[in-house]
Amino acid sequence: MEHKQSEVVLFGTWASSFSGRVKIALKLKGIQYEYVEEDLVNKSQMLLSYNPVHKQVPVLVHRGKPIAESRVILEYIDENWSKTPNLLPKDPYERAKIRFWAKYYDEKIIPGIYSIIRSKGKDREKAIEDLSELVKIFEEGMKRDFEEDPPFFIDGSLSFLGIVVSSYACTYEAFHEAVTTVLIPEKNPAFFSWVHDLKGHPLIRETLPPHDKLVARLKHLQA
Ligand SMILES: N[C@@H](CCC(=O)N[C@@H](CS)C(=O)NCC(=O)O)C(=O)O
Incomplete structure (x- = not known):
């Protein structure tokens, strides 16, 4: 082995x-x-x-x-590897809040994206609405818990929450091309702008799966 x-x-x-x-x-x-x-x-x-x-x-x-x-x-x-950059802040309460929202992202938002892929017609329209509501709860939570500054970056460096939220969200263009619109800027403007900032980070950009290959895979998954 x-x-x-x-x-x-x-x-x-x-x-x-x-x-x-x-x-x-x-x-x-x-x-x-x-x-x-x-x-x-x-x-x-x-x-x-x-x-x-x-x-x-x-x-x-x-x-x-x-x-x-x-x-x-x-x-x-x-x-x-406790050397910098730190992915999580030191303060236990800040860490707890960040873990809470990372868990929410994985348990609500990612499955929300997948229910759009798996549904059709009216069910798909409903799944798109549902996702936008889930994202809104996330947006409001960020504002409530972190004021105007969600901790996607710590001391200017990409953080635990930034990494978690960049996954799936930063490939939204492939979802749009292969499936349908999953992320609607008019409905979730704050989330959309956060994702835009994350997508601009060089490490995230170089780690995203190749767009065309992902589109082909998502089409296959949808079928
Ligand atoms: N909760 C897991 C999810 C990991 C996951 O869903 N992995 C998928 C690929 S994206 C997988 O290995 N799927 C194969 C399977 O479920 O059989 C994590 O955060 O690591």
């Missing part, structure tokens, strides 16, 4: 925004790593042994020890 010698190994797949999160965090911290591309139709024995519970990517293996779940991995990276 042992085939990777590197100290840090990431198991991911190219289209996975969750894997993208980990790539961004490793690059931000300047951590060298080996990347293993998984075929999710034919998962490797290694992946299954490292993540027997969910059998999903990403998995980070550090000195032979596996860590699964992208947000857990981001926190591990931040704590283990």
Whole structure:
């Protein structure tokens, strides 16, 4: 089973925004790593042994020890390589609020995007409306909890929440081309402008999956 010698190994797949999160965090911290591309139709024995519970990517293996779940991995990276830039602030209450909204993003907004892909006709219209309401709750939460300055960047550097929110949201153009409009600037202007800023970050730009390849994959998924 042992085939990777590197100290840090990431198991991911190219289209996975969750894997993208980990790539961004490793690059931000300047951590060298080996990347293993998984075929999710034919998962490797290694992946299954490292993540027997969910059998999903990403998995980070550090000195032979596996860590699964992208947000857990981001926190591990931040704590283990505590050199700057920090992904999370030091203050426990600020950290708690950020974790709360990152969880909301993963549990409400990402599934909201996927219910648009999976639905048709009137159901799709409803799914689009529902997503915009979920995003509105996020926008209001950011304003309430962080005033006018959502913590997507800490000391000018991309943060835990910035990385989490950049995933999926920053590929909205591929969703628009392959599926339909998922993000409507008139309905969610604040979110749209945050995503625009995140998309401009060089690390995010270079980590996004290739647009045309993603469009083809989303069309396939939709069919
Ligand atoms: N909650 C997980 C989600 C990871 C996830 O959904 N991974 C997908 C790829 S984007 C996967 O491995 N799917 C394969 C499967 O579920 O069988 C995380 O944050 O890491």
